[in-house]
Amino acid sequence: DVKVTQSSRYLVKRTGEKVFLECVQDMDHENMFWYRQDPGLGLRLIYFSYDVKMKEKGDIPEGYSVSREKKERFSLILESASTNQTSMYLCASSLEGTVRSYTFGSGTRLTVV
Amino acid sequence: AQSVTQPDIHITVSEGASLELRCNYSYGATPYLFWYVQSPGQGLQLLLKYFSGDTLVQGIKGFEAEFKRSQSSFNLRKPSVHWSDAAEYFCAVVYNQGGKLIFGQGTELSVKP
Structure with a gap:
C-alpha cells in the first residue's frame, strides 16, 4: 500500500516561529498536495506540486511556502506562524495521469500559541 | 471557480434509518467524484468514487452514490445507518x-440510538 507519512501528529509552536511540516510518500507519486482542514470549511488546498522543484499555489497560499527538493518529500513552511494558522494539516499524493490513487497522510494538528 | 457544495453541515439520523448526504459540484466537463469519511481523530478514508459508466456506484461499508449530471449532484446514500457511521463526510x-x-x-x- 502507498504510504504518506507526516512527521508529526501534534505540534505546538509560538507566534512568529518558522515552522516546517514534513510529508514523505513511498510510491514514487509525481503529485503532492498540502491541505488545511478547519471545521465548517472542509479541506482547502494550500499548495501542490507536480514534480520536483515545481510548485503551484492552491486556494489559500498566503502565509505559507513549500519545498520539493526530492520526489518523495514535500514540505510546508510557515514563515512566521500566526494563531490563525492553528489547524489540521493534511498531505496527499497522487500518480500523474490518473485519478485513482489519491492517498492522504494522517494529518498534523498544529497549534500556534 | 471550480467548487463543491455540501449544503448540510450537520445531520442527525436514528440508527437503522436511511441516510442521504447531498453534494453538488460546479459545472465542468468530465468530473471525477469522490466521497471520503473521517472518523474522530482518524485520517480520511475513501468510501467510493465515480469516474465513468454506471452512474450508481457502490462503496465500502454499505454506502452508494448516484451521479446525476443534469443536477450536478453526487449524493451519498445508505439504506440503514449504524452507530459506527457517525463521522464527518466529505465530497x-x-x-x-x-x-x-x-x-x-x-x-x-x-x-442517535
Whole structure:
C-alpha cells in the first residue's frame, strides 16, 4: 500500500516561529498536495506540486511556502506562524495521469500559541 | 471557480434509518467524484468514487452514490445507518487526471440510538 507519512501528529509552536511540516510518500507519486482542514470549511488546498522543484499555489497560499527538493518529500513552511494558522494539516499524493490513487497522510494538528 | 457544495453541515439520523448526504459540484466537463469519511481523530478514508459508466456506484461499508449530471449532484446514500457511521463526510471532485482534489465543506453525521 502507498504510504504518506507526516512527521508529526501534534505540534505546538509560538507566534512568529518558522515552522516546517514534513510529508514523505513511498510510491514514487509525481503529485503532492498540502491541505488545511478547519471545521465548517472542509479541506482547502494550500499548495501542490507536480514534480520536483515545481510548485503551484492552491486556494489559500498566503502565509505559507513549500519545498520539493526530492520526489518523495514535500514540505510546508510557515514563515512566521500566526494563531490563525492553528489547524489540521493534511498531505496527499497522487500518480500523474490518473485519478485513482489519491492517498492522504494522517494529518498534523498544529497549534500556534 | 471550480467548487463543491455540501449544503448540510450537520445531520442527525436514528440508527437503522436511511441516510442521504447531498453534494453538488460546479459545472465542468468530465468530473471525477469522490466521497471520503473521517472518523474522530482518524485520517480520511475513501468510501467510493465515480469516474465513468454506471452512474450508481457502490462503496465500502454499505454506502452508494448516484451521479446525476443534469443536477450536478453526487449524493451519498445508505439504506440503514449504524452507530459506527457517525463521522464527518466529505465530497470531492477533480476535473483532470492527477489534478487537484477540491473538497466540499463536509457534513457531520450524528447517529442517535
